[in-house]
Amino acid sequence: MTRTGRLVVGMTGASGGIYAVRFLRQAIHHYSEIYLIASEQAIQVLQTEVGIDVTRETLNAQTLLGVPYDGLKVLQPRDYFSPPASGSFRHDGMVLIPCSMGTLGRIANGISDDLMTRSADVCLKERRRLIMVVRETPFNLTHLRNMVLACEAGAIIMPANPSFYNRPLTLEEAVDTVVARVLQNLGVEQKLVSEWGIEE
Numbered sequence: 184m185t186r187t188g189r190l191v192v193g194m195t196g197a198s199g200g201i202y203a204v205r206f207l208r209q210a211i212h213h214y215s216e217i218y219l220i221a222s223e224q225a226i227q228v229l230q231t232e233v234g235i236d237v238t239r240e241t242l243n244a245q246t247l248l249g250v251p252y253d254g255l256k257v258l259q260p261r262d263y264f265s266p267p268a269s270g271s272f273r274h275d276g277m278v279l280i281p282c283s284m285g286t287l288g289r290i291a292n293g294i295s296d297d298l299m300t301r302s303a304d305v306c307l308k309e310r311r312r313l314i315m316v317v318r319e320t321p322f323n324l325t326h327l328r329n330m331v332l333a334c335e336a337g338a339i340i341m342p343a344n345p346s347f348y349n350r351p352l353t354l355e356e357a358v359d360t361v362v363a364r365v366l367q368n369l370g371v372e373q374k375l376v377s378e379w380g381i382e383e
């Protein structure tokens with residue numbers, strides 16, 4: 184498979200670091216460059232939930248995904264001199280996976296106080312695809328309103344809600360039902376989950 188294009192990925196401290204790992208494992212087969220922004224909390228949650236022994240200093244494709252991939256560019260959270268901070272840098276979209284309520288709220292309200300929120304803000308102003316895999320339960324009214332605001336500004340809200348009609352048997356299979364929908368939404372061919380009504 185030929186890799187083309189650039190993707191920006193933001194990983195926040197919402198529960199569900201496994202979504203980011205499973206998503207990136209697929210995305211590296213499709214994109215020649217992936218720009219990864221991880222919040223402080225994202226790294227802590229990864230350690231806690233996924234058990235990956237990683238720090239900001241050691242964050243790379245090998246430690247995160249267990250495979251080498253030169254196209255993964257790990258960005259510093261406050262480096263506004265890195266490419267996705269500017270609309271002049273062309274890319275194929277940004278995925279926030281998982282997306283915390285804090286990051287959602289900042290983006291929905293135009294608060295670009297770090298590279299993650301600035302890059303998302305750039306996506307919205309440039310009318311590029313911005314997918315937010317939000318995760319929280321239950322939602323309070325502010326969360327819900329922020330999702331509406333973000334959606335009105337052009338973001339695609341894709342909650343980290345697994346589907347069960349394909350009868351996932353493992354945690355990874357359940358997670359992949361969400362990953363598959365994100366990939367489809369990016370226009371990327373995926374074979375994780377078959378299309379409804381289509382025999383494989």
Ligand SMILES: Cc1cc2nc3c(=O)[nH]c(=O)nc-3n(C[C@H](O)[C@H](O)[C@H](O)COP(=O)(O)O)c2cc1C
Nearest residue numbers: 195196197198222224225228283284285286318319
């Ligand atoms: C183990 C763990 C799980 C968390 N799960 C969620 C969650 O599902 N959704 C959420 O919005 N925040 C969650 N939080 C809280 C966020 O990490 C916290 O609000 C943080 O400030 C988010 O920062 P960030 O958006 O910069 O990553 C969790 C925190 C921890 C330690």
